[in-house]
Each structure stands twice: as C-alpha cells, then as structure tokens.
Amino acid sequence: MSPRQKVLIVDDEPDIRELLEITLGRMKIDTFSARNLGEAQALLSRETFDLCLTDMRLPDGTGLELVQHIQQRHPQVPVAMITAYGSLETAINALKAGAFDFLTKPVDLTRLRELVSSALRLPAPGGTGIAIDRRLLGDSPPMRALRKHIDKLARSQAPVYISGESGSGKELVARLIHEQGPRASQPFIPVNCGAIPSELMESEFFGHRKGSFSGAIGDKPGLFQAAHGGTLFLDEVADLPLAMQVKLLRAIQEKAVRGVGEQQETVVDVRILCATHKDLDAEVAAERFRQDLYYRLNVIELRVPPLRERRDDIESLASHVLKRLAISTGQPAAKLHPQALEALKSYRFPGNVRELENVLERAHTLCENKQIEASDLRLAEGNCNPEGGVPDLTQIDNLEDYLENVERNLILQALEETRWNRTAAAQRLNLSFRSMRYRLKKLGLD
Template structure:
C-alpha cells in the first residue's frame, strides 16, 4: 500500500472514528477524522485525500451532501458512504449521487479492507492499457458518448445495468468498465443467466458444502467467490427465475452469501454489472421481475446504441472486422467496393454488430479474394432482397444434383482461396473440419491433388 495514502473519516460517533483510524493505520494509511460536515469541508480545503469515508447521518447534514460537495470540488476523491443496517434505499441514493461504494453497519473489517484498497487504486486506474481486442471502435456521437460513460463508470463500484438490442456489444462494454477500473487485476466472470438450469442456479451462484445434497462430494465455490476482487457480469439477467432474484438481491445488498449446506454467511467483494436485451420496465409491470432487484441492479444505466444509429461508423468497423477475420484464415484483406459500402450503410442491421460480423464472414467466403461487392454481401431488405438471383437451376437437372453441384463449387472455391488448407477452408465455410472431410469424401473430392 502507498505510504503517502491518506483518508478522511467523517462520523459523529467517536468509537467508529477510532476504529476506522486504527484500521487504516494498520494498512499504513494516514487518517484524519471529522465529527460533522463543517469540519469535513474545512479539512478538505487544507489537505488532499485519496479517499473519504462518511456516515450517512451527520449532525449538520447528510453524507449525500458531502458526496455532492466532493464531487463538485474534489472530483478525483472517491467517497464511500456508511449506511444503517438494511438501509438499501440510502445505499442506492449514495451511489446515484456519485459515491464510489457503500458499507453497512455494523462495519465489517473484511469488507472495509478491500473497499479501501480498490478506492486507492483509482489513482492508477487511468494508466491501465486496454487490450486492443476489447475496444469500442467508431467516432459517431453515440459511440463517443458510450466511451465517455464507460470512463466515468470505471471510477465507481456502483452496479451498472447495460441495456441494448442483441448484438450491440453489451459484454464488451462490461469488460471495458472492468478493465478501466481499480478491479482490472481481478477476475471478470461472465454468467449467461438464461443458460443455467433452474435447479442448479443457487449452487452455481453461491457454491455448496460437501454433503449439502446428493452428489456434493466436495466443497465447491460459486460465481460470487470466483469473481472475488473483480467483476461479476450477469448477462441476460432478466431470465433469472423469481426465487433466485430474491437471493441475488440479498447478496447484492448485504455483500454476503451463504453456500448451500452452510450455516454461516461469508462476505463477498465483487462488482455487479448486468445486461439484457429485454425490456425490464415492461417485465416489472407484468410481475416477471422484482422491482427491488431492478433498482439495485439499475443504479446506473448504460444504453448501447444500435448499429443503425451510427451508420458513419460502419465502413471503419467493417474494415476492422475483415482484418480480424482474414488474419484468422491467413488471407489477404479484400477491399469493400463502393456498392458494398453503400449497401451496408443502408441496411437496418436488426442483429447489429454481430449481424455485421456474420455478413462479412459470409462475404469473405463468397468474394473473389480481391474485393467484396454488394452481391457478395447477400443482404436482405424489408421489401425484398438485394441478393442477386442465384444461377437458375437447369430444367433438366433434379434438385438434389443441383444442390450438390452448388455445394461442390462452394467447397472448391474455399479450398482455392485457402491454398488447399482444409482447416482454413472449413472455417471459411462455417463447418467443422470433420464435416468438411465428410463432404469431400461424399462429393468425390477427398483425394489430395
């Protein structure tokens, strides 16, 4: 821990101030304390701090007043608010006001230490390098706003809910928030809530003790323990059944979990980021999602824009995708001609960036290797298609033979583009190597030239 780190403690109870000062000194952090809002403001004017811990209730005001004061005059200082036990509303209010995190009374040193360490790491978080594969490309206004929001969210521990249509990059945004903040050295655990069997959800999230149920032959950690010190990303959180929503709410509010078969709770240190493409507000009205959980997850919302909202980014984004796909296949990058660029700009892309990736992967397989044309994109429109008609089926050829000839030609084209590299050809065609080998044998193409 940095020897020069310092903290301001604000609480009207002398014994709590003393406990916090002693804890910080053991962590080699110098600490000043104030018993009210006026003293705190005075100390903030005279000294720079790396962190502020303040009680929610103060004799001459509220901890929220101090949060707002620091946000305005000392924007680089993270503030953690101490709330009364079970006061979820105050915790949410503090996070919405700009607090870095919160602690509930009675204060647990097991929860306090990681909070302090995370807060003090914020000073170096801005120097973190982001992996190029985890980058939001584009210069349109919507994507610039998202990047700016991610930068702000990285400086907080508040739960974030990422909304947006399928294929807009919600998990990528979550990874960027994690990688840009003080938890970047910790794990990023992504959970697809819709893919978990209902009877296993609780054990997957919280873990279990040996003997807790038939088949529990040893202790097992859950997602919360796996994400300790890092971020737990709950994708498609709207798919969680209502009984599990209750248990998740308690874990988030109390920052504690209980393994199945255990009689004791244990503290957990994770940041929660959730996402869904579904309309949670509508689900609330229908009774399909708990209101209290919604407000705990949706402390701050990040909305990912649809691709059709930023058409000016499509050419550059397409180029980046093609470079990545061609590199994976060991091919040169074909150019998008003017017709292809125009067709992409006019397409609605209901599947967003994921659909664009699929369109370009298909075009890479269909093009001549030099350039991609509008025909290669094989795009559909709302009133018909921009696809060129497939070669007319000869009237004297049975359908199975005609389809076989098309398949054979597609395989031969893929082999030619990949210099007869069957592994690369299989990837280009979107099939497994084993499936390609089977088709080669069936079509009489199995012998090496």
C-alpha cells in the same frame, strides 16, 4: 520512499472517528478528520486526498451534499458513505450521486479495510481512455459518450444495469468497466442466465456439497465464489426464474451465499454487473421480474447504443473486422466496394455488431479477388430501409423467400444470444424443442 496516502474522515461522533483513524493508521495511511460538512470542505480546499470516508448525517448537512461537492470540485477523490444499518435506499442514493461504495454501522473492520484498499487502487480519472478506445471502436457521438460513462463507472462499486439490444456489445462494456477499475486483477466471471437449466441454477450460482443431490460427486464452488474479489456479470438477467431471483437478491444484500447442502453461509465480495436485451421495466410491470431485485441491480443504468444509431462507425468497424479475418486466415484483407459499404450503412442490423461480424465473415469467404461486392453481403432485404418501418413491397420478389430469410435471421440471432444452446434458443423464441429442430433442418441450420 513513496509518500503515504491520505484519507479524509468526516463524522461528528468522536468514537467513530477514532476507530477509523486507528484502523487506517495500522494500514500505514495518514488520516485527517472533520466533524462536519464545513470543516470537510475547508480541508479539501487545502489538502489533496486519496479517499474520503463520510457519515451520512452531519450537523450542518448530509454526506450526499459532500459527495456532490467532491464530484464537482475534486472528482479525483473517491468517496465512501457510512450509513445506518438497513438504510439501503440512502446507500443507493449515495451511489447514484457518485459515491465509490458504502459501509453500514456498526462498521465491520474487515469490510472497511477491503473497501479502503480497493479505493486506493483506483486509476486517475480519464487515465483509461486509450485502453477503452482500442477495445470499443467508433468515434460517433454515442460511442464517445459511452466511453466517458465507462471511465466514470469503473471508479465506482455501484451495481450497473447495462441495457441494449442483442449483439450491441454489452459483455464487452461490462469487461471494460471491470478492467479499468480496482478489481481488474481479480476474476471477471460472465454467466448467461438464460442458458442454465432452472434445476441447476442454485448449484451453479452458490455451489454445492458432495452428496447434496443426485450427481453431486464432489464439492463444487459456485459462480459467486469464483468471482470473489472481482466482478460477476449476469447476462440476460431477465431470464432468471422468480424463485432464483429471490435467492439472488438475498446474496446481493447479505454479501454472502449458502451452497446446496451447506449449513453455513460464505462471505463473498463481488461487484454485480448485469445486462439484458429485454425491457426490465416491462418485465417488472408484467410481474416476471421482482421489483426489489430490479432496484438493487439498476442502481445505475448504462445504455449501449444499437449499430443503427451510429452508422458513421460502420466503416471503421468493417475495416477492423476484415483485418482480423485476414490475420486469422493468413490471407490479404478483402476490400469493401463503395456500393457494399453503402449497403452496410443503409442496413438496420437487428443483430448489431455481432451481425455485422457474421455478414463480413460470410462475405469474406464468398467474394472474388478479395473484393466484397454488395451482392456478397446477402443482407436481408426487409432490413435495408435505414428509416425502419414496413418493408417496401415492391422490393419483395418472392414472399416465401423473404419470410424464410426473416425466420433464418431470427433463429440465428437467438442461437447466437444463447451461445448455440438450442433448448435456450427455442425457449427465447417461444418454440417447442421439436419445432425448433424441425425449423433448423428446414433452413439448413442443423
């Protein structure tokens, strides 16, 4: 028989301690109680715990001090903070300090049991490194730091804002945070916020009842319901219209949603991860993104480095892509000529890893004798200066061709970001759909 798991309860109110002890006892969990910060630290030095539940206000300190103490000396122990109702700022500070999650008083016992069960499923710190290494390639310092942050954030339920340029791998990072955490067995639901028509957003996110609007031929659950128990990844969250931002904020705060045509709210247990290639601070300053939603989503920011900041990884990434292409086509893997590799390393890659994959796929098709020459890469000359800045005019033979190449790359990037939704890509480029259609035809992309 495996040993029972142990939870440390820290609260100066006897009634709260007793309630938590009885509830956890019924879950077959052993509990130890402390009335203040000093008693908690003494117990932590003597016993090994699987979880700590602590009140925010203690007679001789705060729960935040206990979170910081545990982070420094007992990082394997997840901590959940118990705060007064409405103390959202306190809860967010706790999550930033490293708390696993938080509860509000009066304690909802169903929510308590869900939180405890989730925390007790956490893997040991650092135990997910091999799995992350296999998915997130590269051994440069920025990538080693990113993997370390993913491992830490997987042990939390805090909302994470994943920032980074288009094509840098933000969705992969979100998936890894989900897959290495306690929600791994539950759904991971990604949604591109920029690809959903504004009139359908409420229905897509929260669901609808049959007959609630024209075309609603049956009941349909929304994305929040689909992600219940798991993770909802809001990609390109900055593209949400302001009216939808208000509804999203309420859903996150209340942990409940109301579908179109529904009378009652449905409780949902969802971890929110979000990403955008835009500068959210600038969007808030321009009043295109609500500040209250920004603070709720951006509890912890995780930056994904662009490919130009980790040029040392290009060789291993290229090798991996070429091997994958060989397997998919059933042919021997193509080799990169040294000059082709140097060309890749000196290229700025505005489309990041996604652009590298596209460049190599095209070169793999065009090359002769399974040898990729620099000319097979067909890199845009304007982005071949590793230091950036203005393109060297002596390298531009034909201005029309150069500008056409830049236009083609920007349109392809917008199409890739919107998963080839032409309407959404046109909006991203500030073009009318008619103008977008004309340019696609002109560039041979239709």
